[in-house]
Amino acid sequence: MALTIDFDAEELWLAEDPANAARPGVLSQARYGAEVAVPQLLNMLKRLGIPATFFVCGGDAERYPAIVESVAAHGHEIGHHGFTHRSPHLMERDQEVEELDRGLSVLRSFQDRIMGYRSPSWDISPNTLDLLVENGFSYSSNMMDAIFPYPHPRHDLVEIPVHWSLDDAPHFWFDATSWDRTIRSSREVAELWGEESSAIHEEGGLVTLTVHPQIIGRPGRLRMLEAFLTGMRSDDRIWFARCHEVASAVRDSAAAARA
Template identity: 70%
Template sequence: MALTVDFDAEELWLAEDPANAARPGVLSQARYGVERAIPDILDMLSRLDVPATFFVCGGDAERHPHTVETIVARGHELGHHGFTHRSPHLMSRDEEADELGRGLDVLRRFVPRVRGYRSPSWETSPNTLDLLVEQGMDFTSQLMDATVPYRHPAHDIVELPVHWILDDAPHFWFDTSGWDRTIRSAREVAELWQEECDAVHDEGGLAVLTVHPQIIGRPGRLRMLERFLAARRADGGIWFARGAEIADRVRAAAPARPPAATS
């Protein structure tokens, strides 16, 4: 099992609409994630002795360097989540390359090497994998085509598959652009996650849980997450690992094969 935390703070709302920069009420959600939720999440992970991979937008790392320093100091992995939270499929190749490079430049101020990448909103372009290989990235976590990690056939990069069912946003997300969305109870989401994780575990697969500080970090939801993780931590048959550790195991089990020749 991999616990992944998408730390996208202000960049999430600025990517939706640059005018949100002048809306303190909207951006207060990001402030909650930084000032309240991440410290609470880090304390919870320490209590449970669970490692996590934090995918961080470069722009947010620049705004909140102390928070990123604390994440690294607590032993968690730092992953790339774009410089802004703009979706790569909306960019040209050069724009996407610039986003990737700018984000890496920022994150390398905190760790010597960034090995993993998750695109904003799990959106990719035809150029994404080529650019990641050029930058020496080892793994991605953004596709929904499997329940086991695998090596991409034409790129030397490992995929840690995800799915919306194991993401907190589809269940809890709310904004005022539409008032018809129902916020699920933490109890209901815990049941959904348990059903899915149990089935993936029975198949010998990888369950990638994706959470966002400003969403999961509300007090009632964080209590649910701690209970959920504690129960799985007590199961001796589940391996909790950082993304790079999983990628290393996949590489050891499945050596790289050259892409098939084309005529």
């Protein structure tokens, strides 16, 4: 199981609508995620002894350097989540290069080697995988085509697969503009995550759980997340790993198969 935490604070809302820069009420959700939820998540993970991978927007790392320093100090992996939260498929190649370069420049000040990349909203462009290889990334975490991590056939990258069902945003993110996104109860989401995780583990696959501090960080949801992780932790057959550790295991297995 790979617990992944997408730390996108103000950059999320600015990418949604640049006019949000003048809406302090909207941006307060981002501040809650950074200043309230991340410390609580770090304390929870310390209690449970579970490592995580935090995918961080470079712009948000600049806003909250002490928070990102704390993530690294707790031994968690830091991955690239764009500099802004704009999706690569909306960019020209040179813009995507700049996003990667700016994000790497910031994130490397917190952790020497940034090995993984997750795009905002899991959207990539036809150039993304090439650029990841050129920049020395070890893995991508953006595809929904498998429940097992796998080597990309034409790129020197391992894929850590994801799915919306194991993400908190589709279930909890309220849309205040259209009101067409309803907020599910924590009980419903825990049931859904439990069913999906159990089925994946029965097949020997990888559960990649994705949460966002400003979404999962409400008190009731944090309580549910801790109970869910505690249940998973009680099964000694489950390996809790940072994403770069999963990628390394896949590479080792592929090398052994070729030998």
